[in-house]
Amino acid sequence: MEKNVMKYDCAIVGGGPAGLNAALVLGRAKRTVALLDSGKPRNRIAHESHGYLTRDRIKPGEFRKIAYEEVLYYPSVQHWQDEVVDIARTEDGFSIQLASGESVQARKLLLATGLREELPEIEGLEKFYGKTVFNCPFCDGWENRDRPLAVISSSPHIFHTVKLLYNWSKELYVCTNGKQSLDSEQIEEFKARGIQVFEAAVTKLTGQDGQLEQVHFADGTQISCRGGLIGPELINNSSSFAQSLGLETTEAGGIETSPFGKTTVEGVFAAGDSAYFMPAQLIHAASSGSKAAASILADLVEEEWEAAARN
Incomplete structure (x- = not known):
């Protein structure tokens, strides 16, 4: 029936x-x-x-x-x-x-x-995502204001994202995760504002209790920060x-x-x-x-x- x-x-x-x-x-x-x-x-x-x-x-x-x-x-x-x-x-x-x-x-x-x-495959990312690593400046920029922040993204929109996040924090580290997502003119604009660019692949994120503290790169470089923005x-x-x-x-x-x-x-x-x-x-x-x-x-x-x- x-x-x-x-x-x-x-x-x-x-x-x-x-x-x-x-x-x-x-x-x-x-x-x-x-x-x-x-x-x-x-x-x-x-x-x-x-x-x-x-x-x-x-x-x-x-x-x-x-x-x-x-x-x-x-x-x-x-x-x-x-x-x-x-x-x-x-x-x-x-x-x-x-x-x-x-x-x-x-x-x-x-x-x-x-x-x-779909998040990039970076060791340790899951420990910090949703806590001190975020993906929307409007959503979490206030909570991370005036902190040293790592922007990890290989998106072609990374330049705009960094400009926007600069509203909340002037101490930014741009990590393109092994991709050449920025042209020379954009990199120079960042340098003029004291923003460092790291183009090596990101291998690991470390910190304690959900607080991001270090970003590690494939070339052995490492930077210290107090939060980050990821581009999934x-x-x-x-x-x-x-x-x-x-x-x-x-x-x-x-x-x-x-x-x-x-x-x-x-x-x-x-x-x-x-x-x-x-x-x-x-x-x-x-x-x-x-x-x-x-x-x-x-x-x-x-x-x-x-x-x-x-x-």
């Missing part, structure tokens, strides 16, 4: 600030929402979150706890803690397959899965879904959207870090989730308005 599958107005893939805020807006609009979240947020290693008015310095776990309590107050929102393994277009919406074997049907789809990080490779968790659904993406790897989260495929929306990579902050993600939800609701209302006239 075929299982009776509930069809939701919207399925939201991802339970970070973008997905949660979208669920909140849609729940308050009396819409049925399947909030699909694997429970593995990118910021789970961070000790605090910053830059969100009324929630500055909040622990990521506490933020999620409060957010879920607020969202699930609305009875039309249902939380599924499960991993989405496949999404397919159907005649009247979308079918979402979960790792548990369950299936969710929805008229509209919001991708808010965020990003995952950022990978869109929605990339496989974007490809299977035929969504257009940006040069940076985000999903192409309108200002209100509409993708290039009818019925599919994207918000948060799935749609853009920077700045990766709670307040930006939550805002984009709210706007996407408003756009989803507008589409649902328009469809139902037209259907009412036909009936």
